Structure formats: C-alpha cells, structure tokens
Amino acid sequence: MMSDDLDIKKRVMLIQRAFGSVLFDRDGVNVAIGCVNKDCSSFGKPAKKKLTLRVDNEFYHCWVCGLRGKGLAYFFRKYKPNFSTPAAAIFEKKIDEIKEEVQLVQLPEEFTLLARLGKNADPDLRACKNYLYNRGLVQRDLWYFKIGAVTSGRYRRRVIIPSFDGEGMLNYYTARAIDGEVNRKYLNPKVRRADVIFNDINIDWSQELTLVEGPFDLIKSNENTTCLLGSTLSLQHELFKKIVKNKTPVILALDPDAIKKTHEIAATLARFDICVKILKFDNFSDVGEMPKGYFPQLLPHAEEWSEMARLRSLIGTIRSGSLI
Ligand SMILES: [Zn+2]
Structure with missing residues (x-):
C-alpha cells in the first residue's frame, strides 16, 4: 500500500481524466465510475456509477454485474487502452503480476425460476419442474436453490441450478438435461x-x-x-x-x-x-x-x-x- 497522499491524488486524477465524471467516497480511496462491462445493466447510464476502483490496493468491483479484479494498470490496459501508458507508470501492480481477471458468470438469458411457474406456463418449463419433482424435490427446494430453466436455445429442457458466492454474486451454475438422449448431460460455465x-x-x-x-x-x-x-x-x-x-x-x-x-x-x-x-x-x-x-x-x-x-x-x- 502507498504511504504518499500525492500518489493517491495522481491516481484519482488519472481516473478522472480517463473516465470523466466520477464519484468519491468519503474515505478518499474509493472512486466510482460507470461500469465498463457492456453486458452490465448499468452500462452507459451516466447516473449509475456502480464500478468502484480502490486506488490504494487496486481492487475493482461492479456492484451490479459483479465484474471484479485486482490491478488497475491491467484494468486501464483492458478498458481504457489510450491511458494504459500513464496508468502503468503510477499503479504498483505490474501487468504481468496480475492473474487473469475473475471471470464473470451469467445465467442463460431468459432464465425463469421454476418455483414461480403458473398453470399455463411453457410446456418445456413445466417438463423441467416435473423432472425435479420426480427426483423427489419439493416446492421449497426450488425456492431455496433458485432452480430455473429457459424456453429456447441450447439450455432448453435443462434444469439450471445456480450457485452464489459469500457475497451473493453468481459464481457458477450447472444445467442438466432432463431428456436421456442428449450429447452432454451437463452444461457448465467456462470458469476454473x-x-x-x-x-x-x-x-x-x-x-x-x-x-x-x-x-x-x-x-x-x-x-x-x-x-x-x-x-x-x-x-x-x-x-x-x-x-x-x-x-x-x-x-x-x-x-x-x-x-x-x-x-x-x-x-x-x-x-x-x-x-x-x-x-x-x-x-x-x-x-x-x-x-x-x-x-x-x-x-x-x-x-x-x-x-x-x-x-x-x-x-x-x-x-x-x-x-x-
Ligand atoms: Zn457492471
């Protein structure tokens, strides 16, 4: 961590120059900007500054989509390449020290909670729910594990069990086919x-x-x-x-x-x-x-x-x- 307030100021100023308007936290080390992830629901909304950059330990984290990682030189190179040279000079974490950014996991589009299905729900969704009931699950399990399914695409006719990390962010899911004759019984996100x-x-x-x-x-x-x-x-x-x-x-x-x-x-x-x-x-x-x-x-x-x-x-x- 840096001892010098001047360095902190330099870092904050660089973020301002690169990203325009920013929000400061009272502690002076947390700077919030608009999220850089195009898939984030806060992306491109100037009023929503949900991505926090910590200028001392160089963590960054979006509270909406969960994008996060460590190392702001890396962050600049990836999301503001025009500023990557000055960023590399004033942030401590060298780019080659940085491990791969935490990969984002997102549920398949149109993910629907099976606990919530109405009587006239899509037949594939109902088939997924019945599959789980046949395996001995009850309504409470569907709520507790937030199990869902989708009506189209490669995840159709699969029950999707999401997993959340200690902060409540999605960190994995598994999508199991409900029909016997499929190529891959399970589809999982590509994360380690x-x-x-x-x-x-x-x-x-x-x-x-x-x-x-x-x-x-x-x-x-x-x-x-x-x-x-x-x-x-x-x-x-x-x-x-x-x-x-x-x-x-x-x-x-x-x-x-x-x-x-x-x-x-x-x-x-x-x-x-x-x-x-x-x-x-x-x-x-x-x-x-x-x-x-x-x-x-x-x-x-x-x-x-x-x-x-x-x-x-x-x-x-x-x-x-x-x-x-
Ligand atoms: Zn975001």
Missing part, C-alpha cells in the same frame, strides 16, 4: 472449477460441512453442504483454503466408487489438522439418488477418518479384488 465454492452463500464455516460430488447430490444433502463439482479437492482449490482457514470440520460423502479419492482428500485435510469424517452409503450410487430427507438421517453414522481407516479400506479393496 477450483475457484468456485458452490453454494458458498448458504455455508456456515463454523459448523461441520458436508462435501458431496455434484449439485444434484447437494440438494438431497443436509443444509450445510457444498459440492466438489467432481471428486477431487486439493490445496489449489478455494474450497480447500477456506476450510483450512476456518478450521471447518468436514464430512466426506462422495460416491461409493470414489472411495480411494475420498481417502486421499481426507488424508490431505488431516495434514492441515482438519477433523474429517467419512459417510458410507453402499445402497445408493450417489446422494442424489436418495429419497429426500434420507441423507440427514444417515449423517450421524459418519465415521471419524484416520490413517488406520485408510489402511483397512485398502486391505478391503485388495481382498475383494482377489476374489474375482
């Missing part, structure tokens, strides 16, 4: 999965956290649950970092066929002094298959993980393997 904490908005990090594989497992799980969007979890994952930071105890409830990965994840978490339990459920191939309300009853049967438990499981695999 390791950066996403699915359902972060609903997570209480001070309580035991259940980890399942996918969003459809999550909606059958207990409330304090996130999903891995796969079956791996490593030190590079934001989820891993947040668990360690909060010392959050974890229950692993991955699919039974991922038992080896389950033990790997447990061992890694245990190295960071995280309490880990494993929940086994051999009667189902995943949590998503269970009837609603079944999983929370299983939860008390989760067993504490230890290196010994892992060895025992390994021996079990060898035995059953040698029988065949």
Whole structure:
C-alpha cells in the first residue's frame, strides 16, 4: 500500500481524466465510475456509477454485474487502452503480476425460476419442474436453490441450478438435461472449477460441512453442504483454503466408487489438522439418488477418518479384488 497522499491524488486524477465524471467516497480511496462491462445493466447510464476502483490496493468491483479484479494498470490496459501508458507508470501492480481477471458468470438469458411457474406456463418449463419433482424435490427446494430453466436455445429442457458466492454474486451454475438422449448431460460455465465454492452463500464455516460430488447430490444433502463439482479437492482449490482457514470440520460423502479419492482428500485435510469424517452409503450410487430427507438421517453414522481407516479400506479393496 502507498504511504504518499500525492500518489493517491495522481491516481484519482488519472481516473478522472480517463473516465470523466466520477464519484468519491468519503474515505478518499474509493472512486466510482460507470461500469465498463457492456453486458452490465448499468452500462452507459451516466447516473449509475456502480464500478468502484480502490486506488490504494487496486481492487475493482461492479456492484451490479459483479465484474471484479485486482490491478488497475491491467484494468486501464483492458478498458481504457489510450491511458494504459500513464496508468502503468503510477499503479504498483505490474501487468504481468496480475492473474487473469475473475471471470464473470451469467445465467442463460431468459432464465425463469421454476418455483414461480403458473398453470399455463411453457410446456418445456413445466417438463423441467416435473423432472425435479420426480427426483423427489419439493416446492421449497426450488425456492431455496433458485432452480430455473429457459424456453429456447441450447439450455432448453435443462434444469439450471445456480450457485452464489459469500457475497451473493453468481459464481457458477450447472444445467442438466432432463431428456436421456442428449450429447452432454451437463452444461457448465467456462470458469476454473477450483475457484468456485458452490453454494458458498448458504455455508456456515463454523459448523461441520458436508462435501458431496455434484449439485444434484447437494440438494438431497443436509443444509450445510457444498459440492466438489467432481471428486477431487486439493490445496489449489478455494474450497480447500477456506476450510483450512476456518478450521471447518468436514464430512466426506462422495460416491461409493470414489472411495480411494475420498481417502486421499481426507488424508490431505488431516495434514492441515482438519477433523474429517467419512459417510458410507453402499445402497445408493450417489446422494442424489436418495429419497429426500434420507441423507440427514444417515449423517450421524459418519465415521471419524484416520490413517488406520485408510489402511483397512485398502486391505478391503485388495481382498475383494482377489476374489474375482
Ligand atoms: Zn457492471
């Protein structure tokens, strides 16, 4: 952070020169301008200055569309290239230090909440809702997870489960086909999965956290649950970092066929002094298959993980393997 007020002033003046009218916060380091993202609903509306640039630590964030990142030299190069030379000279974060800007996730256009459907709703939307009811969901689940669908385009006849980060911004979604005969069962936004904490908005990090594989497992799980969007979890994952930071105890409830990965994840978490339990459920191939309300009853049967438990499981695999 800079000590010199003069430098702060120079930075603010450059932003004014480049973007015209700006709004100042009382603290003198937050400067708000019109959003630079063409897809933002505040774009091109002079009265709406929703994009805040922090001139000291160089964070920027639009409160409407969620555009954000760090490094104002980078920001200028991308959005005001005419001013990129003076910007590179007075902002500290060098452009090559900047990691790729946080990518924006936006729901497919015309996203409609399925909880809100009227009786005469579009047949595809109704089919999506019925699909969820057939999987054992109830109206409350549709509201709680804000599940939606669209009537046209590549997302038609898919149920879309959005995910929100800790600040309530959309950070991911998964769109699952409701028909069997499609090429791709799931469509997901192109963001790095390791950066996403699915359902972060609903997570209480001070309580035991259940980890399942996918969003459809999550909606059958207990409330304090996130999903891995796969079956791996490593030190590079934001989820891993947040668990360690909060010392959050974890229950692993991955699919039974991922038992080896389950033990790997447990061992890694245990190295960071995280309490880990494993929940086994051999009667189902995943949590998503269970009837609603079944999983929370299983939860008390989760067993504490230890290196010994892992060895025992390994021996079990060898035995059953040698029988065949
Ligand atoms: Zn915006």
